[in-house]
Amino acid sequence: MKKLGLTLLTALIGGLIAVGGYKLFENKQESKMSFEERQQLHYANNPIPSVVSSTGNPDFTQAAAMVAPAVVNITTTYPGRARGYGGTPFDLFEEFFGMPRQRQPRSAPPAQASGSGVIISEDGYIVTNNHVVEDATKIEVKLTDKRVVEAKIIGRDPNTDLALIKINEKGLPFVRFGDSDDVRIGEWVLAVGYPLGLESTVTAGIVSATGRSTGIIARELQQRQYQQQGYQSDDQPMLNTAVESFIQTDAVINKGNSGGPLVNANGELIGINSNIMTPTGTYAGYGFAIPVNIVKKIADDFIKFGTVKRGLIGISFQELDPIVAKEFETKETSGLYVVETVPGGAAEEAGLKKGDVITKLDGRTIQSSSDLQERIYRLRPGDKVKLSYKRDGKERDVTVTLKEDTRSTESSENRESEAKRSAAEIYNRLGAGFVPATDAKKKELGISSGVTVTQVHQGGLFDYYNVQRGLVITHVNGKPVNSNDDVEAALADSQRGIIRLVGVPQRGTRVELNIPFEYEQRR
Structure with a gap:
C-alpha cells in the first residue's frame, strides 16, 4: 500500500513539474511572439462561440x-x-x-x-x-x-x-x-x-x-x-x-x-x-x-525593434490615367509610371528604369499609389517582393530586395513641465524608444543589463541633451534596466528633478548623464 502511495505521489510531482516547466516555456516563448500570434494562442486555449444571427438579418x-x-x-x-x-x-x-x-x-x-x-x-x-x-x-x-x-x-x-x-x-x-x-x-x-x-x-x-x-x-x-x-x-x-x-x-x-x-x-x-x-x-x-x-x-x-522598420523600393512614381499617360508619352493608361529611381536603391539594383510602368506587386494588380505604399509598408528591409512592370509594351517580372528607410520626418514641439510628474509622464518626456539589449550586444559591451535607444523624437529630453540612437543604457537612477517597464519603474526614483543615466557606448567606456526634467525650454 505504501509503495502504491509513493508511486502516485511521484507521478503527481512529476506531472506538476512537467506542467510548470511547460508554462514557464510557454511564457518565455510568448514574449517573442507577434501580437497576432499571442492572440491566436489565447483563442486556441479559450475558444469563442461563432457569431450568427438568429433571424438571418444583420445583428451586431x-x-x-x-x-x-x-x-x-x-x-x-x-x-x-x-x-x-x-x-x-x-x-x-x-x-x-x-x-x-x-x-x-x-x-x-x-x-x-x-x-x-x-x-x-x-x-x-x-x-x-x-x-x-x-x-x-x-x-x-x-x-x-x-x-x-x-x-x-x-x-x-x-x-x-x-x-x-x-x-x-x-x-x-x-x-x-x-x-x-x-x-x-x-x-x-x-x-x-x-x-x-x-x-x-x-x-x-x-x-x-x-x-x-x-x-x-x-x-x-x-x-x-x-x-x-x-x-x-x-x-x-x-x-x-x-x-x-x-x-x-x-x-x-x-x-x-x-x-x-x-x-x-x-x-x-x-x-x-x-x-x-x-x-x-x-x-x-x-x-x-x-x-x-x-x-x-x-x-x-x-x-x-523599438521603431518602425520601413523597407523602400527606391522609386518616385506617378499614377497613370489617359491625361498623365499623354504627358509622359506612354501608351499605358493604368499602373504606376516610374519617374525616377534612387541611385543605389533597391529598384535600380533590380534593373528598373525611368519610364517603366509597374502593374503588379506579388501578382496583385496595382492601380494607385496607395495600393503600393500600403503593401510595401507592411514589409521590412531585406524582404523581397516580386514586381511586374511593362517596358516597350512587354510585361516583365523582377524580384526587388527592399532597403532600409533612414529618412526621418519625426517632429515634436518642446513641452513645458509641471512641478510634479509621475514615472509615466517622465518616461513620455524622454521622447525616446527602447528595446532590450540583445545577449550578443551585452556580451560585446561586457554588461549584464541594458536597453538600446532606438528612437529619439525631436523636442524630447533625449533630443535636447543629445542622447544618440544606439546608445545602450544600463542603469536609470541607479537601477539596472532590461525593458521599457524597468525604465519606467526606475524613473519613479528621480530625485530633485534629475534623471541619472548610465550608458555604455563601447566596451570599457562608461558615460554618466544627469538630465534635469524641469528645465527652460528652447524657443
Whole structure:
C-alpha cells in the first residue's frame, strides 16, 4: 500500500513539474511572439462561440459585446501654448472638420483632449492614433470598468498616424485581429469609441471604399516640416513619407472616435478610425480607418525593434490615367509610371528604369499609389517582393530586395513641465524608444543589463541633451534596466528633478548623464 502511495505521489510531482516547466516555456516563448500570434494562442486555449444571427438579418449584438469592453477612453494633457499650426491637440482631426485655426497665448494653462484606443493584448498594449497622443505630457486611460490608469508611449509613427501605448495591467479584454485584405466593399462594419464627450458608443455602417487616400497625413507631416525647418513658402521641396490606404465607411464617426476600432460583423478588428471628411465639423458620411494589417506590423515593430522598420523600393512614381499617360508619352493608361529611381536603391539594383510602368506587386494588380505604399509598408528591409512592370509594351517580372528607410520626418514641439510628474509622464518626456539589449550586444559591451535607444523624437529630453540612437543604457537612477517597464519603474526614483543615466557606448567606456526634467525650454 505504501509503495502504491509513493508511486502516485511521484507521478503527481512529476506531472506538476512537467506542467510548470511547460508554462514557464510557454511564457518565455510568448514574449517573442507577434501580437497576432499571442492572440491566436489565447483563442486556441479559450475558444469563442461563432457569431450568427438568429433571424438571418444583420445583428451586431454579439460583435458589440465582444469589442466594447476592450475600447478605452484616452485623455491627454498638453502644454498651454499653441501646438503646430493650430490651437488644440486635435488639429489633424479639426482640419477635416473645417474649424478655424486659432492660436493660443504661450501663457495659457495646460489643455486637455480626448480620443479612443483599443486594447490588443491582455497585458495592456493599446493601439490609438498618433495625433491622439503626440506631444502629450500626460496620458490617462479610462477602462470600461471606470478605472483610470496612466499610460506610457511605446512608439509613434506619424507616417501612418498610429501609436502604441501601454498600461501596467493584466488580464484585460482585447479585440481579435481580422484581415484587412479580406475587407469587401458593402460589408457591414461597426465603429466603437468615445465621440463628442459621450461614453462608449457603437455605430454601424458599411464599407464604402478601400485603398482611399485623403492627403490628411501628408498635410500634417508637411506642416510639421515647415515648423521644424522654418519654411515660409510652399515652393520649398518637402519630404512626403505619408502612407494612406484608408478603409472608407459610412458608420458614424465624430471627434473622440480617433483611435477607436472599426470591426466587422464577427467582432474582428479591421481598422483604426483616424479621420473624417466634412464641411461642418461633424459627421457628414465619410469616415476613414487605417487597415489592421498595417496596425499589426507597426505594433510588432515597436515591440521587436523599438521603431518602425520601413523597407523602400527606391522609386518616385506617378499614377497613370489617359491625361498623365499623354504627358509622359506612354501608351499605358493604368499602373504606376516610374519617374525616377534612387541611385543605389533597391529598384535600380533590380534593373528598373525611368519610364517603366509597374502593374503588379506579388501578382496583385496595382492601380494607385496607395495600393503600393500600403503593401510595401507592411514589409521590412531585406524582404523581397516580386514586381511586374511593362517596358516597350512587354510585361516583365523582377524580384526587388527592399532597403532600409533612414529618412526621418519625426517632429515634436518642446513641452513645458509641471512641478510634479509621475514615472509615466517622465518616461513620455524622454521622447525616446527602447528595446532590450540583445545577449550578443551585452556580451560585446561586457554588461549584464541594458536597453538600446532606438528612437529619439525631436523636442524630447533625449533630443535636447543629445542622447544618440544606439546608445545602450544600463542603469536609470541607479537601477539596472532590461525593458521599457524597468525604465519606467526606475524613473519613479528621480530625485530633485534629475534623471541619472548610465550608458555604455563601447566596451570599457562608461558615460554618466544627469538630465534635469524641469528645465527652460528652447524657443
